[in-house]
Amino acid sequence: MQSEQSPYLNKVGIIGAGPAGLATAIALRKQGIEVHIYERATALRPIGAGVTLSPNGIRSLAAIDTDIVQQLQQQGSQLNRFRIRTAKGWPLLNQPVKDDDYDQPFLAIRWFSLQEIMRAKLPPEILHLNHQLTHFEQTHQNVNLSFANGEMATVDLLIGADGIRSIVRKQLFDLEDPAYGGWMTWRGVQKYQHPLLPPHHTTIFAKRGKSLILLDNGQGYVSWALEIPMPTIHRSQHPEAAKTRVLQELSKWHPTLQELVNLTDADTIVERPVCEPMILPQWSNGRVTLVGDAAHPMAPFLGQGTNTTFEDVWALSTYLSQQGNLANALKNYENNRIERAHTIQYRTMYSAAQMRNPFLRPRWFKTSLGKVPDQAKVSEKAFSDWLYQYELTTEST
Numbered sequence: 001m002q003s004e005q006s007p008y009l010n011k012v013g014i015i016g017a018g019p020a021g022l023a024t025a026i027a028l029r030k031q032g033i034e035v036h037i038y039e040r041a042t043a044l045r046p047i048g049a050g051v052t053l054s055p056n057g058i059r060s061l062a063a064i065d066t067d068i069v070q071q072l073q074q075q076g077s078q079l080n081r082f083r084i085r086t087a088k089g090w091p092l093l094n095q096p097v098k099d100d101d102y103d104q105p106f107l108a109i110r111w112f113s114l115q116e117i118m119r120a121k122l123p124p125e126i127l128h129l130n131h132q133l134t135h136f137e138q139t140h141q142n143v144n145l146s147f148a149n150g151e152m153a154t155v156d157l158l159i160g161a162d163g164i165r166s167i168v169r170k171q172l173f174d175l176e177d178p179a180y181g182g183w184m185t186w187r188g189v190q191k192y193q194h195p196l197l198p199p200h201h202t203t204i205f206a207k208r209g210k211s212l213i214l215l216d217n218g219q220g221y222v223s224w225a226l227e228i229p230m231p232t233i234h235r236s237q238h239p240e241a242a243k244t245r246v247l248q249e250l251s252k253w254h255p256t257l258q259e260l261v262n263l264t265d266a267d268t269i270v271e272r273p274v275c276e277p278m279i280l281p282q283w284s285n286g287r288v289t290l291v292g293d294a295a296h297p298m299a300p301f302l303g304q305g306t307n308t309t310f311e312d313v314w315a316l317s318t319y320l321s322q323q324g325n326l327a328n329a330l331k332n333y334e335n336n337r338i339e340r341a342h343t344i345q346y347r348t349m350y351s352a353a354q355m356r357n358p359f360l361r362p363r364w365f366k367t368s369l370g371k372v373p374d375q376a377k378v379s380e381k382a383f384s385d386w387l388y389q390y391e392l393t394t395e396s397t
């Protein structure tokens with residue numbers, strides 16, 4: 001990545017300190033740009049989730065900062081085996097993780113470790129916690145930001161990295177939040193060892209459309225994610241109620257799974273509805289653009305939210321370093337990213353449908369959806385190759 005200072009950007013404001021916001025800040029600071037991250041949370045605390053980084057995401061992150069990838073490899077777990085079991089633990093599938101064609105591994109790591117590795121790359125004074133963006137106004141010269149705590153800031157470029165219910169996206173395009181997608185998820189992380197959950201393995205326990213995904217996260221941690229189809233959103237009143245709900249769901253599953261959830265601190269369990277993908281025709285307007293979930297909300301079934309986020313950051317930071325003016329940089333960023341992101345979003349819809357009906361094949365797209373990119377309809381192997389072999393190629397218009 002180039003390290004020359006952008007001639008037209010002095011100060012960039014990023015909303016959100018998730019993977020998108022932190023990675024964007026790291027990439028832009030390497031170009032000598034002054035960056036500020038505004039995060040609504042009062043502290044970055046260890047939430048209970050693990051994340052799988054796939055070769056496309058790792059390659060993108062390596063382009064942003066190779067040292068981050070080295071630290072991920074030290075702290076996380078390289079996945080080498082994929083298993084499916086029944087809820088009671090009977091084996092259904094046991095196969096190696098096929099990463100030979102992709103020159104980068106599949107890594108699982110605790111969400112908090114990923115966040116901490118990236119945060120440590122940034123000076124603390126650029127991260128402004130307890131800064132919930134409520135409103136922005138843009139002029140030809142800059143963007144004025146207003147926060148719930150009464151503070152204000154002025155930046156040359158505003159980047160909305162504020163996740164699935166992005167306020168930046170809402171204000172930029174006058175859009176509602178994505179609709180509920182018919183699934184609830186609960187996620188947790190716990191130090192745990194058991195022969196059913198060996199190191200370097202991903203194991204899915206499945207029962208009638210419900211699944212519990214277990215990942216070795218390295219350093220003795222196992223992350224779990226329960227995904228259940230539900231007609232309406234379920235909101236637990238407090239953390240213990242969420243944990244009780246998960247334990248009820250697992251009451252007839254293998255006792256090890258119940259023990260794993262039982263040991264998990266209820267305060268760290270993350271309960272989230274899955275949203276419908278939102279297919280945006282445009283990501284930027286004037287001096288404001290989007291990255292990550294804000295730009296391409298998608299269901300988690302392909303494990304691509306964070307990975308495509310790192311692809312966005314690689315592309316955005318590259319165009320900002322190459323283009324002579326902001327409008328061209330944002331236009332080219334959008335042109336470069338949108339079709340690929342749409343393709344992945346559509347493919348997650350297929351994966352969601354496939355979880356309900358495992359016999360579904362990609363031709364399903366031909367009958368049930370409107371204009372879907374051709375690449376979203378190809379076979380599993382062709383799609384995996386296209387997804388995981390991603391390299392940024394920058395063409396300017």
Ligand SMILES: Cc1cc2nc3c(=O)[nH]c(=O)nc-3n(C[C@H](O)[C@H](O)[C@H](O)COP(=O)(O)OP(=O)(O)OC[C@H]3O[C@@H](n4cnc5c(N)ncnc54)[C@H](O)[C@@H]3O)c2cc1C
Pocket residue numbers: 015016017018019020021038039040041050051052053131132133134161162163164165166167185186187225272291292293294300303304305306307308309
């Ligand atoms: C069950 C489940 C499993 C998943 N597994 C994987 C996986 O294995 N691999 C993968 O790649 N992805 C996975 N994902 C997706 C992944 O979690 C997201 O794609 C990723 O977090 C997107 O990062 P982001 O930075 O864009 O958004 P977020 O992580 O949502 O971060 C947004 C940040 O913005 C802040 N914010 C929001 N609004 C404001 C505001 N108004 N002002 C200031 N700050 C604000 C939030 O507090 C938050 O810190 C999974 C998701 C789920 C639900």
